Structure formats: structure tokens, C-alpha cells
Amino acid sequence: MGSFQSFPDDHQYRTLSEKTGFxxxxxxxxxxxxxxxxxxxxxxxxxxxKTIQDLESNPIRSQIIEAFFDRRNFKKDGVGSVEEIGFEEFLTVMSYFRAPTHHITEEQREEMRRAKLRFLFNMHDTDNDGTITLDEYRHVVEELLSRSGAVGRETAKGIADAAMLEVANISAPDEFYEGITFEQFLKILKGVEIETSMHIRFLNMDTTALCK
Incomplete structure (x- = not known):
């Protein structure tokens, strides 16, 4: 793990800044x-x-916690999970909730969007088989829309139901549909704004304010 001394030096901070954008x-x-x-x-x-009060009422609390221990989220093409993490892994996972700055190129913005969606996909691909189920996808869409504040909870449910129908149309009618791949996930969520709406309250600290 990327363990750090109790007081990281300036060089370590600068290295992490380059890696995470913080x-x-x-x-x-x-x-x-x-x-x-x-x-x-x-x-x-x-x-x-599990002691963090801000996460207690979050409907995907267990997925958020597990995301911090998922090797896939450490940007090292890892597989499986770990039992503990150091500060570097903690910071890397927190960086997925960082909003884009105003001074980035379209290419960098798209790269950030893809990374956020990959993180979100990994969070719901719990068995690491490269797909998420239709029910898991419906939950993702509902949570994204309702938490963004763009629509109410009931409207979000309706859109999520429609999204499931859209998913069904991706495959041929006579094809057994087992789940959604990441590339399909990208295509389906193409119109959903994710760059600034993906955030959590963490340790009494709103990541929308911290991660700008």
C-alpha cells in the first residue's frame, strides 16, 4: 500500500498533487x-x-466504503480488494469526487468524466466480472439524477425505468441479455452530467466544496 509517514514532506505532497489533481x-x-x-x-x-455519521443514511453506503478497498480504483490496473489502505490510496479514491477546474481542455474533461464513470461502474460491478445487472443500473441512474437536484425522486425513478428499456434495446431481441458492459454504460449515460454532480459528504466535509 502507499503508506506515508505521519507528516508527509513537500515532495510527497507535490507527487500526490500531480497524481490526483488536488x-x-x-x-x-x-x-x-x-x-x-x-x-x-x-x-x-x-x-x-463505519463510524462516519455522514455515510449512515446513504443508500449505497456499503458500495462507497468498499470502493476505497477496490484495487481497480487505485489506477494501477489491479484486481480484487485489500484489507487496509494507506493515505495515497485514500487520496486516489477521493480524487474521483473532485470537480473539474475551469482551466482544463475538453480532452482532459472527457478523461475525467470517463474515470468517474469507470469508478461508478466498478462500484456496482461487485463481482468484478465486467458487467452490472439491469437492476444495479437502474439504481445507478436513479441515484445520479435524484442527487444531482435536477429532478425529484419520483421523476428520477421514471427516468430510470425508461433507461432500462433503452438498455434492453441495445441487444438483439432474441439475445439473452446478461448485463451491461462498461462501454454500454458510457453510451447510455452520455447525456447525464457527472463531472460536478458526483460527490459525497465525507467526515463533515462536502466534497463539492473541497474538491474544486
Whole structure:
């Protein structure tokens, strides 16, 4: 794991800034949160996250916690999960919730969007088989729309139902449809704004404010 000393030096901060897009100030704030959550230990475990009150009412709480221990989210083409993470892994996963800055190219924005959607896909592809079920996809769409504030919960449910019909049309009528691949996931969510709406409240800290 990417373990760090209790007080990372400037070089380590700058290296992490280049990897994640966070400013040095933001990394300092997140490192303080990491130390609070780990009780000044070098690593975090799943049980440490279960004490976070801000996550208690989140309908996908277990998926969010598990995402921090999923090797696929460490940007190293990993597989499987780990039992504990260091500050670098913690920061890498938090970076998926970072909103894009105003001074990035369209190519960089698209790269960020794809990375966020891959993270979201991984979160619901719990068995790591490269697909998510139709019910899981419906839940993803409903949560994205309702949490963005663009529509109400009931409207989001209606759109999610329509999205399932759209998914069914992707495959041939006589084809047994087993699940949604990542490329299909990208195509279906093409019109959904994800870059700034994907955020969580974390350790009494709104990632929409922190990760700008």
C-alpha cells in the first residue's frame, strides 16, 4: 500500500498533487481527515469508515466504503480488494469526487468524466466480472439524477425505468441479455452530467466544496 509517514514532506505532497489533481492545501486537509479517521495509524480499515455519521443514511453506503478497498480504483490496473489502505490510496479514491477546474481542455474533461464513470461502474460491478445487472443500473441512474437536484425522486425513478428499456434495446431481441458492459454504460449515460454532480459528504466535509 502507499503508506506515508505521519507528516508527509513537500515532495510527497507535490507527487500526490500531480497524481490526483488536488492542490497542496487540499491534500493537507485530507491528510488531517485521514489521521482523524485512522486515529493516527498509518492505514485505514473498513471498520474505520463505519463510524462516519455522514455515510449512515446513504443508500449505497456499503458500495462507497468498499470502493476505497477496490484495487481497480487505485489506477494501477489491479484486481480484487485489500484489507487496509494507506493515505495515497485514500487520496486516489477521493480524487474521483473532485470537480473539474475551469482551466482544463475538453480532452482532459472527457478523461475525467470517463474515470468517474469507470469508478461508478466498478462500484456496482461487485463481482468484478465486467458487467452490472439491469437492476444495479437502474439504481445507478436513479441515484445520479435524484442527487444531482435536477429532478425529484419520483421523476428520477421514471427516468430510470425508461433507461432500462433503452438498455434492453441495445441487444438483439432474441439475445439473452446478461448485463451491461462498461462501454454500454458510457453510451447510455452520455447525456447525464457527472463531472460536478458526483460527490459525497465525507467526515463533515462536502466534497463539492473541497474538491474544486
Amino acid at each position: 492542490s497542496l492545501k487540499q491534500i493537507g486537509i485530507l491528510h488531517n481527515r485521514f489521521k482523524q479517521l485512522s486515529q493516527n495509524e498509518e492505514t485505514l480499515r473498513r471498520d474505520d469508515f
